[in-house]
Amino acid sequence: MQNPEILQPLIEQRADPFIIRHTDGYYYFTASVPQYDRIELRRALTIAGLVDAEKVDVWHKPDTGAYSELIWAPEIHFNDGAWYVYFAAAPSREIKHKLFQHRMYAIRNTNANPLEGEWEFMGQIDTGIDTFCLDATTFTHKGQLYYLWAQKDVAIEGNSNLYIAPMKTPWQLGGPPVMLSKPEFDWEIRGFWVNEGPSVLKKNGKIFISYSASATDENYAMGILWADENADVLDPASWTKSPQPVLQTCFEHGVYGPGHNSFTIGDDGETVMLVYHARTYTEIIGDPLWNPDRHTYVKPLKWDEQGMPVFGKPSVA
Template sequence: MKFSTLFLAVTLTVSGLAGTAQSLKKNQFNNPLALQRADPHVWKTPDGTYYFVATVPEYDRIEVRRAKTINGIKEAQPVVVWRKHDKGPMGNHIWAPEIHRIDGKWYIYFAAGSTEDKWAIRKYALSNPAEDPTTGEWKEEGQIVSQRNEFTLDETTFEHQGQRYMIWVDRASDKVVNTGLYIAKMTSPTTLAEKQVVISQPEHAWEIKGHRVNEAPAVLIRNGKVFVTFSASATDANYCLGLLWADENADLLAPASWHKLPEPVFYTNEALKRFGPGHNSFTVAEDGKTDVMLYHARDYKEINGEPLYDPNRHTRARVLRWTKEGMPDFGQELDDNEMALKKGKRAKKAKKR
């Protein structure tokens, strides 16, 4: 009896430790999730399937990956759903696809130049009525035309209080060459309402290193606020994330509704070999409640030539935490998997700082 009792106690202890270890691993990620894939975006369906798209280094096609877990993205086989045109518009610089399910249909939003002018960047859309976007037929919906429409890219869409919005990037000043964030209501998944306003453009030193850039908006609605992350500066080690927010009941088309933090929230950390993190998207973990951020970064600083053509921006994932005040905590001093541990040693140290 004593031996049996001891055996049972040991078994329960080992089982408990294993369960704890498993829970600690639950929201840790097998990073990098996708080598040489920048500007990652994920859509999670109600049945728990993740669909992943990102910019490929050749800038010539759009791929979709399907996985049942976030870590599963790493092994998922990419399915090419569209390729650039051989001539004319949509023939060059295929950038930053995003995949969304809207009114029972899939949409992929992306930016593209033309074969004649790769810098004539405009925003476009594809649609697909299939249940699984790795199957079916993708239809070109054409250009999403905005009023300025000068150097326009990185469109994202979200629904809030029964209204669908789009936030995108274009030139935002007539005095300096820059890019900023615009917002408008949508009258359909591919058309914008007439009122289109700038809600952010570069103003701080960390937003103008290399280039004057605000781009790559990503939306997360939590804790009574509409949060928008964006990327700033050149796409080398200076690239970083900033944060805007508005009250959930504010007029989102009023620039005064939006507040910008004066410092970046996620940026290069040489000690962690995380260089130029940016162009993120948000999803939730398999538990249906833990917020997760996907982003790209390099693991080295020095780049030969134009950083836009350095292929080694890899997709990574990390848990997003929240402060007592309801603001997102990006864990600048922590590596990706430490963010999954609420009471990790380094998390404690960071809290004391």
């Protein structure tokens, strides 16, 4: 008999999951689809309802061009009165002749229900650094909209670092990028030197940034930064980085490589829920990039006496 405490995936074969609970009472879900060829949305009045909710393809990649391959890690946000999906895409290989040349893009929908209405392509979000970049998220703090993402710096060893910048509009930066974190600890550099997939949570007088590190196999793990809510979020000195991961593979229960998370609010309107993907086996057949078996998990986040989040095991609710 299966242990009832062992957490099962919420949605299978959806990586880089993002769930938002909007003011209309609906949960909206998007994630990377295994084909990496489109942006899919679904909505429901409960988190569990997302499992069987209608899947609506709201945008398809073009056949060729600068953003015609490997549509990765979409996130849906409601900014300045409209819906935006931020995502990364690579150019067709006849342009760059290399696979991983992603840049970041946005689409917009002014309809109240983003599964309806028209999506407008807003173009590339230019960070002023012409290198591989991905995994954008946005958050508003003290009335200012911020952009937070992962990008490569050719002068720094590794594949990607975490950057933040203010936004002038929901599709344009309003200031230069500021680096907040780079791969430096042993658990961040296994397979690849990576800091990516940032997500923001504000609670207990602090701003938390979770992120993912290392290769996307069983080495994938999550870390965290935090700052006081009254600090200057554009000052790297405001942020403290945990030297230890906060979520990592659970060999005991067979949940591997947890990461690329988001946060949402539970059905009770209060509990912070951790949304992330993980695999259920380590012996990946074929190219890991095209292996579809990264599944969406959701579990409640817990808190310690100092007001810090406790992530626990990826396998246990």
